[in-house]
Amino acid sequence: MNIGFIGLGNMGAPMAHNLLKAGHALRVFDLSTGAVAALMDAGAKGADSAGGVLQDAEIVITMLPASAHVKAVYLGDDGLLANVKPGVLLIDSSTIDPLSAREVAKAAVAHGNPMLDAPVSGGTGGAAAGTLTFMVGGAEADFAKAQPILAAMGRNIVHCGGSGNGQVAKVANNMLLGISMIGVAEAMALGVSLGIDAKVLANIINTSSGRCWSSDTNNPYPGVLDNVPASRGYSGGFGTDLMLKDLGLATDAARQIKQPVILGALAQQLYQRFSCDGHGGLDFSAIITSYLGPQDKS
Secondary structure, eight states, X not given: OEEEEEOOSTTHHHHHHHHHHTTOEEEEEOSOHHHHHHHHHTTXXXXXXXXXXXXXXXXXXXXXXXXXXXXHHHHSTTSHHHHOOTTOEEEEOSXXXXXXXXXXXXXXXXXXXXXXXXXXXXXXXXXXXXXXEEEXXXXXXXXXXXXXXXXTTEEEEEEEESTTHHHXXXXXXXXXXXXXXXXXXXXHHHHHHTTOOHHHHHHHHHTSTTOOHHHHTSOOSTTSSSSSGGGGTTOSSSBHHHHHHHHHHHHHHHHHHTOOOHHHHHHHHHHHHHIIIIITTSBGGGGGGGTOOGGGOO
């Protein structure tokens, strides 16, 4: 299938590579000419602008940083909707707020283009391995058409309901993830400060009612688990600034519909402070260092 792909960052580039490996023909664009060149070396065709990916495209996929970029690419005076042929399926895999996703999709449908919001979970490792989870919002028939394409990039492809619901699932899940990581950090720091061994405490939590992904898969306490960010100075993983972005999307969306998210808002403020202190590039589990003394951080 002929696919246009816009946005070749840390997530978009490996996703595009997997589409090539699956035998699809790609025409790609990114503001980074180096990123475009790397995909061309792998067999894609390059475009000089976002609109340039539309040539022969049957589907267009975007993976962009934020709502403002998505709106500019789709709704701008020379954006995709100003140039795309009716009938071309549009898939946005960016993580943005649900209301913006619905606004763009409404404009796309009015132009004659079906559109899906399909944010992902799984990080750069999942993008490279083709094991991402796609949370997809949009019409059932459009989801069915897109599913084989998404399956080239992910392992779990979930239809979440109507337009914007993919983004709803993503921001709700990641808000809970941010809250749970802070909870595990506080519990681990408290237990160790009171004298229990960190590994013993983690084992108890992970076989008891406190168990969660933040405790058993990405435990934030140094030395508890191997091959997690806490074992390598909190490098890699899901960055603090990315978590801060998702918490901001959740709290902004909640504000617009007047839905209280008290713990989500507190988590957003804690990560904002942590980022302002210069830790935005660390894995979000590094929030535990806010609770540890110098002797506990190694």
